[in-house]
Amino acid sequence: MFTISQLQDIISEKFSTLNFDKKPQRLYEPIEYTLASGGKRIRPALVLAACNMFSEKIETAIPAALAFEVFHNFTLLHDDIMDNSPVRRNKETVHKKWNKNIAILSGDAMMIQAYEFLSELPSELLKKILPLFNKTALEVCEGQQYDMDFEKCDNVSEEKYLNMIKLKTSVLIAAALKTGAIIGGASEKNADLLYDFGINIGLAFQIQDDLLDTYADTSVFGKKIGNDILTGKKTFLLINALQKSGIKEFDKLRNLIKNKKIEDDEKIKSVIQIYDDFNIKSLTENRIKKYHKKALQSLNLVSCENNKKQISAEFADMIMNRKK
Amino acid sequence: MFTISQLQDIISEKFSTLNFDKKPQRLYEPIEYTLASGGKRIRPALVLAACNMFSEKIETAIPAALAFEVFHNFTLLHDDIMDNSPVRRNKETVHKKWNKNIAILSGDAMMIQAYEFLSELPSELLKKILPLFNKTALEVCEGQQYDMDFEKCDNVSEEKYLNMIKLKTSVLIAAALKTGAIIGGASEKNADLLYDFGINIGLAFQIQDDLLDTYADTSVFGKKIGNDILTGKKTFLLINALQKSGIKEFDKLRNLIKNKKIEDDEKIKSVIQIYDDFNIKSLTENRIKKYHKKALQSLNLVSCENNKKQISAEFADMIMNRKK
Numbered sequence: 050m051f052t053i054s055q056l057q058d059i060i061s062e063k064f065s066t067l068n069f070d071k072k073p074q075r076l077y078e079p080i081e082y083t084l085a086s087g088g089k090r091i092r093p094a095l096v097l098a099a100c101n102m103f104s105e106k107i108e109t110a111i112p113a114a115l116a117f118e119v120f121h122n123f124t125l126l127h128d129d130i131m132d133n134s135p136v137r138r139n140k141e142t143v144h145k146k147w148n149k150n151i152a153i154l155s156g157d158a159m160m161i162q163a164y165e166f167l168s169e170l171p172s173e174l175l176k177k178i179l180p181l182f183n184k185t186a187l188e189v190c191e192g193q194q195y196d197m198d199f200e201k202c203d204n205v206s207e208e209k210y211l212n213m214i215k216l217k218t219s220v221l222i223a224a225a226l227k228t229g230a231i232i233g234g235a236s237e238k239n240a241d242l243l244y245d246f247g248i249n250i251g252l253a254f255q256i257q258d259d260l261l262d263t264y265a266d267t268s269v270f271g272k273k274i275g276n277d278i279l280t281g282k283k284t285f286l287l288i289n290a291l292q293k294s295g296i297k298e299f300d301k302l303r304n305l306i307k308n309k310k311i312e313d314d315e316k317i318k319s320v321i322q323i324y325d326d327f328n329i330k331s332l333t334e335n336r337i338k339k340y341h342k343k344a345l346q347s348l349n350l351v352s353c354e355n356n357k358k359q360i361s362a363e364f365a366d367m368i369m370n371r372k373k
Numbered sequence: 374m375f376t377i378s379q380l381q382d383i384i385s386e387k388f389s390t391l392n393f394d395k396k397p398q399r400l401y402e403p404i405e406y407t408l409a410s411g412g413k414r415i416r417p418a419l420v421l422a423a424c425n426m427f428s429e430k431i432e433t434a435i436p437a438a439l440a441f442e443v444f445h446n447f448t449l450l451h452d453d454i455m456d457n458s459p460v461r462r463n464k465e466t467v468h469k470k471w472n473k474n475i476a477i478l479s480g481d482a483m484m485i486q487a488y489e490f491l492s493e494l495p496s497e498l499l500k501k502i503l504p505l506f507n508k509t510a511l512e513v514c515e516g517q518q519y520d521m522d523f524e525k526c527d528n529v530s531e532e533k534y535l536n537m538i539k540l541k542t543s544v545l546i547a548a549a550l551k552t553g554a555i556i557g558g559a560s561e562k563n564a565d566l567l568y569d570f571g572i573n574i575g576l577a578f579q580i581q582d583d584l585l586d587t588y589a590d591t592s593v594f595g596k597k598i599g600n601d602i603l604t605g606k607k608t609f610l611l612i613n614a615l616q617k618s619g620i621k622e623f624d625k626l627r628n629l630i631k632n633k634k635i636e637d638d639e640k641i642k643s644v645i646q647i648y649d650d651f652n653i654k655s656l657t658e659n660r661i662k663k664y665h666k667k668a669l670q671s672l673n674l675v676s677c678e679n680n681k682k683q684i685s686a687e688f689a690d691m692i693m694n695r696k697k
Contacts, residue, residue, distance in 0.1 A: 076518040127481060131474040150455040150521060153477060157451060157484065158514040164488060165507040172500035179492040179499070183485055190482040194400040197474060 051101060053360055053367070056094040059107075060114060061087075079143045079155035080162065083122050086138045091364070092225040093118040098360040099229030099243050102353040110232040112169035113178060117225045119166060120182075123159035124189055126152060131197065160186075170232070178228050185224035192217025203303065205283045207292065211252065219251025226361070235353075242347045246361065249344035253337045254368045259284035260333045261373065263321060269372040275317035281306045285336070286329050293327045341369050375425060377684055377691070380418040383431075384438060385411075403467045403479035404486065407446050410462045415688070416549040417442040422684040423553030423567050426677040434556040436493035437502060441549045443490060444506075447483035448513055448545075450476060455521065484510075494556070502552050509548035516541030527627065529607045531616065535576065543575025550685070559677075566671045570685065573668035577661045578692045583608035584657045585697065587645060593696040599641035605630045609660070610653050611644075617651045665693050 069081035093114035100110035128134075129142040130152050136142060144152035167175065167182060195213040199205050226247040230240040261270065262277040263286055277284050287306070291299055302323055305316065324330065344365050348358055393405035417438035424434035452458075453466040454476050460466060468476035491499065491506060519537040523529050550571040554564040585594060586601040587610055601608050611630070615623055626647055629640065648654065668689050672682055 073515055073518040073522060075522060076515055127477055131477060149473075153451055153455060154514055154518055154521075157481075158511055160481065160484060161507055161510045161514065164503070165511070168500075168503040168507055172496045175500055175503070176492075176496035179488070179503075183489040183492055186485045187482055187489070190478055190485065191397055191400060194397040194478055197478075198397060198399060 050356060051098070051107075051360065053094055053098070053363055056097045056360070057090045059097065059111070060090045060093040060118060063111060063115060064118075075147065075151055076155055076158055079126075079147055079151055080159050082140075082146070083126055083143060083155075083159070084119065086140050088118075088122070088138060090118060092121050092221060095222065095225045095247070095361070095364065096229035096232075098364070099226040099235075100233035101229075101360075102243075102351065102357040103230060103233030103235045103239070107233075109171070109174075110229050112166045113228050113232060114225075116163045116166035116182070117221065117228070119159055120163040120186060121221060123156050123163060124193070126156040126159060128193060130156075131193070174232055177231055181224055181228060181231075185220050188216045188220045192220075199283045202283070204291065205288055207285075207288050210283060210285065210288050214252060214255040215248060218255045219248045222251040222254070223247030239351050239353065242351045243361075245347040246344045246351075246365075249340045249347065250365050250368060253340040253344065253365075256285045256333060256337050256340070257368060257371065259286055260330070260337065261371075263324065264330055266372055271373050275313070275321075278306070278317050278320045279313055285333055286324055289332060290324055290327050290329050293329075294323075298323070337369065341365055374680060375422070375431075375684060377418055377422070377687055380421045380684070381414045383421065383435070384414045384417040384442060387435060387439060388442075399471065399475055400479055400482055403450075403471055403475055404483050406464075406470070407450055407467060407479075407483070408443065410464050412442075412446070412462060414442060416445050416545060419546065419549045419571070419685070419688065420553035420556075422688070423550040423559075424557035425553075425684075426567075426675065426681040427554060427557030427559045427563070431557075433495070433498075434553050436490045437552050437556060438549075440487045440490035440506070441545065441552070443483055444487040444510060445545060447480050447487060448517070450480040450483060452517060454480075455517070498556055501555055505548055505552060505555075509544050512540045512544045516544075523607045526607075528615065529612055531609075531612050534607060534609065534612050538576060538579040539572060542579045543572045546575040546578070547571030563675050563677065566675045567685075569671040570668045570675075570689075573664045573671065574689050574692060577664040577668065577689075580609045580657060580661050580664070581692060581695065583610055584654070584661065585695075587648065588654055590696060595697050599637070599645075602630070602641050602644045603637055609657055610648055613656060614648055614651050614653050617653075618647075622647070661693065665689055 064084055067084070069077045069084075071077045096110050096114035096117055097107045100107050125137060126143055129137055130144045130149055134142055135145050142152070143155060167179060170178060192213055192215070195209070196217055199210075199213065223244040224247070226243040227240045230243045235243070259277065262284070263274055265274050267274055277287075290302060294302055302320070305311070305319055305323075308316065311319075345362065348361055348365070351358060388408055391408070393401045393408075395401045420434050420438035420441055421431050424431050449461060450467055453461055454468045454473055458466055459469050466476070467479060491503060494502060516537055516539070519533070520541055523534075523537065547568045548571070550567040551564045554567045559567070583601065585598075586608070587598055589598050591598055601611075611626075614626060618626055626644070629635070629643055629647075632640065635643075669686065672685055672689070675682060
């Protein structure tokens with residue numbers, strides 16, 4: 050039996066043995082910089098956890114676990130260019146530290162590196178997993194495109210929003226679990242149940258992200274709240290507030306979000322006041338609980354030793370209870 | 374027996390049946406736009422030609438052929454962002470027609486699409502070809518990085534230049550041939566000979582590119598000559614001229630290339646005068662002949678029916694004799 054942190058350690062140790070001291074330096078240095086900046090190694094840990102539900106030989110799943118982590122980091126690298134984000138994990142983003150061209154190309158090389166890890170799988174597993182990985186990778190791109198499209202869109206429906214976060218976040222978590230399960234020798238049914246578990250956990254995770262940005266306890270959160278409000282991001286909170294508001298209030302909220310003359314703190318306070326009027330906080334918390342519950346229902350149906358499900362359940366709880 | 378143009382037609386027909394009418398539109402439209410803009414379909418034709426040297430069943434090689442073509446087009450799409458090129462194949466580039474973010478993301482999706490085609494290969498072939506494809510893809514990124522590095526570098530050696538064009542151009546042509554050969558059931562030796570053939574053909578192709586940009590017959594070339602001189606590109610011609618010049622002439626040529634005050638036509642004329650003084654044209658032509666000869670030597674050693682080698686030989690001749 051493993052704990053989440055033991056699995057995360059296995060991954061971190063593997064990453065520390067990789068050699069990126071290769072030429073041309075300006076291609077490989079940004080890859081090393083990105084992968085060394087850590088992150089929670091959640092996706093690769095889930096690959097290993099899911100594999101371990103059905104097999105004791107988790108070593109076979111390590112290349113796939115690394116592939117998921119490298120792919121995830123590649124998406125962050127390219128997303129940061131597109132979103133013009135200056136900071137990631139408390140460090141300068143690659144396109145700021147080097148430049149955009151370096152970030153595009155080293156990102157491309159990272160994606161190839163992800164496929165290089167996958168290619169280490171035994172041929173029969175590779176043949177099963179590569180199509181799932183490709184489908185998922187393409188969906189992640191679709192999610193990012195929808196996210197960019199929504200920036201220019203005044204009224205995004207909850208349904209479209211949920212589809213976007215499913216593509217942008219959930220499918221990679223779900224595919225990580227399914228991949229681990231397949232490598233562990235799970236039946237198709239069990240692998241699909243874990244995929245569903247991942248989809249719902251991903252939704253809960255992303256909505257929790259939206260919630261924390263507005264309602265986190267600032268003493269634990271580690272950064273200022275209200276950033277989403279200031280950038281006018283279409284979050285679960287904003288979309289629901291807009292949906293609940295009448296014509297008059299709809300315009301008031303929309304104009305408030307767009308108003309660039311108002312002071313930051315005042316804008317945040319006013320928007321939160323509207324959210325509070327519509328009970329957005331508890332509505333959002335309930336939705337997170339709903340997806341968490343759905344996730345656990347899928348997990349319960351997986352046929353494997355019950356204690357092997359513990360890590361995934363813990364992971365789900367971690368998402369529910371996280372404060373930052 | 375096929376001709377090059379028959380193989381190109383097979384590929385074009387396959388591409389015309391692909392459906393990119395998918396959502397989000399702003400992700401898939403640029404992919405369709407890029408793939409529909411044609412190009413000579415050289416790499417996929419070589420995959421099929423190499424397969425056909427050892428097998429009559431070229432259908433098995435079609436997914437790999439498409440993968441190479443889509444990957445090649447992905448590199449053009451991202452290179453055009455990095456080089457800020459406004460036009461490709463007489464059409465606006467994706468980052469100009471849409472924007473940079475769209476170009477980054479649809480490029481990413483194209484790379485994934487290339488891997489999706491590869492995933493259609495039977496498992497044993499996939500296990501052999503995926504590592505070759507990954508290695509090659511990474512080398513192409515390395516080549517692009519060296520190319521960008523050279524822009525900021527005053528003195529690039531011929532050796533470094535040849536390594537750069539090998540990575541940026543030759544390895545993909547070589548890997549396309551080797552992939553086709555593997556799918557056709559070639560021995561390792563035959564597959565490697567075709568790889569070597571591709572490397573040398575690629576070098577000849579790229580150096581011919583440099584030659585034409587300065588010395589093409591303008592009535593056939595279709596665009597103005599001298600663009601490389603005006604952009605100060607480190608071409609085979611410039612590198613050799615700099616290498617042949619004494620200290621005084623070296624500075625003269627370098628300053629001439631860097632001089633932004635001089636009229637375009639005068640600059641081109643003056644640089645060509647220096648090239649002529651050093652016999653750069655015939656030196657370059659001889660080098661192209663040398664690589665062409667080396668390529669044919671490898672091709673001759675391949676054991677298969679002689680008439681099956683004809684397409685590859687024709688392809689090599691096409692490069693030697695192209696005027697644009």
